[in-house]
Amino acid sequence: MPVRSKARRPLIAGNWKMNGLARPAGTEFRKILRHAALPRRLKSEIVICPPATLLAVLAAFWRRSGSKRRVALGGQDCHPKTHGAHTGDIAAEMLRDAGAAFVIVGHSERRADHGETNAVVRAKAEAAHRAGLAAIVCVGETLAERDSGRAIAVVEDQLAGSLPAGANARNTVIAYEPVWAIGTGRTPTPRDITQVHGVIRQNLAKSFADGTDFRILYGGSVKPANAAELLNLANVDGALVGGASLTAAEFWPIVAAKG
Numbered sequence: 001m002p003v004r005s006k007a008r009r010p011l012i013a014g015n016w017k018m019n020g021l022a023r024p025a026g027t028e029f030r031k032i033l034r035h036a037a038l039p040r041r042l043k044s045e046i047v048i049c050p051p052a053t054l055l056a057v058l059a060a061f062w063r064r065s066g067s068k069r070r071v072a073l074g075g076q077d078c079h080p081k082t083h084g085a086h087t088g089d090i091a092a093e094m095l096r097d098a099g100a101a102f103v104i105v106g107h108s109e110r111r112a113d114h115g116e117t118n119a120v121v122r123a124k125a126e127a128a129h130r131a132g133l134a135a136i137v138c139v140g141e142t143l144a145e146r147d148s149g150r151a152i153a154v155v156e157d158q159l160a161g162s163l164p165a166g167a168n169a170r171n172t173v174i175a176y177e178p179v180w181a182i183g184t185g186r187t188p189t190p191r192d193i194t195q196v197h198g199v200i201r202q203n204l205a206k207s208f209a210d211g212t213d214f215r216i217l218y219g220g221s222v223k224p225a226n227a228a229e230l231l232n233l234a235n236v237d238g239a240l241v242g243g244a245s246l247t248a249a250e251f252w253p254i255v256a257a258k259g
Ligand code: PEP
Pocket: 015, 177, 181, 182, 183, 184, 219, 220, 221, 222, 240, 241, 242, 243, 244
């Protein structure tokens, strides 16, 4: 029986990764703002996570738009510390200063490319909370882990190790992103997604007083064609979208699929 909570407003988050130059990215973002400003019922909250270089650029458009309550901006990573000698890194406070309300932490590309452990991801989530940002904490198994029957154990381990004690449903969102589904056009079966999201929900409910209120996003090759099916599964409270978030033409039908 899926656990339902009125508090779980659906969230559709776009992860632009290392894509986007100011002019064309600004054009796409303004299209998203215009869609979101139309006077119609919109269940979902929308978050766009551009490269850090674009946050202030997009925040200027956002401030002038009529979509402030429906759309927010997010970073893609942050450093655990507030400031200091960390060349190339960005503090959560800096993201907030540039206009972010969210930050993705523990994306599998960061875990793989930068060796980020659960402890590092937890420190980053704590930094996000300290700065007043909501952390989108990513978990998900590799193909080898799924094929060897360890998907659930891996996700449970990442969840236990990556979430700080101060996490709650307002400052933390979970994104289940099987590594093998990211950018590949492959997705788990609805049954597999429902199973993993159900396990994540049970773990959250055990560990946090408001565990039934956390939003759990699915991420990995979400497209306009599969969005309605994926977003309506039990305990799927939205999506983290990579490739299909880069243009309003592909992203908006995914938002519309959740309503
Ligand atoms: C992601 O990288 O978070 C992601 C879900 O990518 P894609 O939608 O392109 O698979």
